[in-house]
Amino acid sequence: MTSLVHYVLQYGIPLVFINVLLEQLGVPVPAVPALIVAGALSRDGKLSSTHVLLAALIASLIADYVWFLLGRRFGYRILRTLCRISLSPDSCVRDTEARFERWGLKSLLIAKFIPGFSTVAPPLAGAAGKSTLAFLIYDGIGSIIWAGSAVALGRAFHRAIDRVLAALESLGGWALIIVASLLALMIAVKWAQRVRFIKQLRTLRIQPHELKEMFDRGELPVVLDVRTPGARRHDPRAIPTAILAVMEEIDKQLGDLAPHQEVVLYCT
């Protein structure tokens, strides 16, 4: 047996554990491909699917509990840190907050299937003061559903995956280089998207001192507080004159505001 499959079989469970742990901590190393391959190998009797699921469950619970505690300790501020390290510019804190407020802890059941939401949901649960036991139960069930789906997918398509593994195997040492290059390419693309997104935001953003100067000049821009009701309860401070925006009623709230009127919005 040559190197790649040999290593996967020898270190399969620890690899799954480390992969899931890193991904759930926020490192951009997708764990689903590893879970699918592990599922295929378990179908062939080369790995135990129970051990794979247990490794994924424990890794998820450890990483998510760390974020939960950080959310509890630092509140909604931790979300800003998460956004800074996230490589998913399309995930917005407000969207995830709104989703969590709508579904509560039940959102943890499907959080891992939604890009961007997976890492943000546990600290949100901590910041919202949810009970540790309830969090661990919902998060554990959600982790099993997520990892179980990937393993089941691997088991269902084990023949195709075996063929891919065999092809990689025939490439010898090149297989690792190809897999590593694909991973590096994926991270580079996401990183480039993130840099472009931040650059775009920088040109759009207004600095606090610029807003203050506008107030001082009597320009009175429309200031919108776009935080969710939960975030406002958590931190009841607001910028004077700010309109507490309710997205469903935003047209009514803005009334007949002229399209060229300066609008400044802020969240946590």
Added chain:
Amino acid sequence: MLIDKGYTKVRPLAGGLDGWIDAGFPFESLA
């Protein structure tokens, strides 16, 4: 969403509410 509705000058506040308060500017309480 606001830009889609036709508003042309929509800008997010850098640093959000925390950035404003950390800069020492006035705030009010919603409570």
